[in-house]
Amino acid sequence: MKASYAAVFAVVMLLLSQTQVSTAVTCSPAQLSPCVGAITSSSPPSGLCCSKVRQQKPCLCQYMKNPYLRKFVNTPNAKKVASQCRTPFPRC
Template sequence: MKQASYSSYIAIALCTVVVLLLATAPVSTAVTCNAIQLSPCAGAITSSTPPSKLCCSKIKEQKPCLCQYLKNPNLKKLVNTPNARNVARTCGTPFPKC
């Protein structure tokens, strides 16, 4: 696959995730589940770059929502990847067992 095609695929996939996640309902009153909040992690999830401090803070903030994201078939294929698991582990947020 050509590099430009792969980059385009990733960009389209991330945009799709953002659109789908904008309608995500809150899990509790303390945390509003909104996967768009994880956008600072997009680079770390789609490549092998280390997550930023902002990414880690957002993962910790959205931790109560991760099972909800994993249950969404449109999000699961992006959230349940080896890179996403590595980012969560690097940030000190164990990947949930749902």
């Protein structure tokens, strides 16, 4: 009986270690509003800004396809903010 519990426990632990949790990202450029100061000036990004950059990273290529958003997202300062937030800027 103890061996079967150990086997079940081992299988559950193996499955849990292989499970990847994925969450859907809602692409909204307004989510990057905490980064405006860092993108438009040389001030360092806040923790909230970095959190939002990481959340919105899957959306950056989509933003770069938009002519209005591209001029904000595809700038040296935006890339610098991503770098300071330790979030690699995507190649689109």
